[in-house]
Amino acid sequence: MEEPKLSVRQWQEQFQSGAFSAPDLYTQCTADWSDWFCQDHALAGRLKKIGRIVMGVRDPFILDNYYVWFKNNCPLSGPLYDHVTFTPLSASHDGKGFSVVQDSPHEPYKWTLYTARYGYDSPEFGCRNIREMLLYVNRLGPELQQGFVPAFVQEKAAVAAYAKARGEPAGIRIVRDGGQHYHYISRQDQRRRTVMVASSLEDTPAGFDPAGACAVRGLYVYCPEEARIAALDRRENPQPTHHRKEAAR
Secondary structure (H helix, E strand, O other): OOOOOOOHHHHHHHHHOOOOOOOOHHHHHHOOEEEOOOOHHHHHHHHHHHHHHHHOOOOHHHHHHEEEEEEEEOOOOOOOEEEEEEEEOOHHHOOOOEEEEEOOOOOOOOEEEEEOOOOOOOOOEEEOOHHHHHHHHHHHHHHHHHOOOOHHHHHHHHHHHHHHHOOOOOOOOOEEEEOOEEEEEOOOOOOEEEEEEEOEOOEOOOOOOHHHOEEEOOEEEEOHHHHHHHHHHHHHOOOOOOOOOOOOO
């Protein structure tokens, strides 16, 4: 029978007491390493680094309603890297999990947050230092407890729908750049598409051209790259001008 999972609060207590310090495999499996590609004896040292995220959690909802597990990842190119996943203890909180990744060669930041609410296909947040990440995670707790859905979740869905309508595959990675700005890499020409989203044409982010916007899922979306492509196409392929013939007298 599988042993019950430790809550984050209990895990912190165990870590603080030194229960996960020994480098033997049994101890590290007790700390909840689920998979790894590094040497077994390296897990304890890696746990000290990624474990700082767990030890920095102060939000009561996360402390008492989640457990953690760790994974050491091996990308096709680049060094090994680690992540910790926070999983709800109760099925009633499904859809509220999240993961913090450290030093992924796929991401521009040292610390990257993936959440179930934003979708695990792209990060919700990234930063260069652990303090910023812990501030974000501890603010995340009350939002998860209340079931709060930030505006950027709906904005991402609108960008994904916009991309799909232009021939991109479902599940394309939509990166949140902040300030109602997003981007994706088109599978059609491997070029970046910047997409801005607004809830009203009277209140738009910088660089948003209302004349080139389109309505998607109750929001307004504008892509400057697509607007330039459309303008170039109109110049290269002008529509013939039709003149109305005057009626014969």
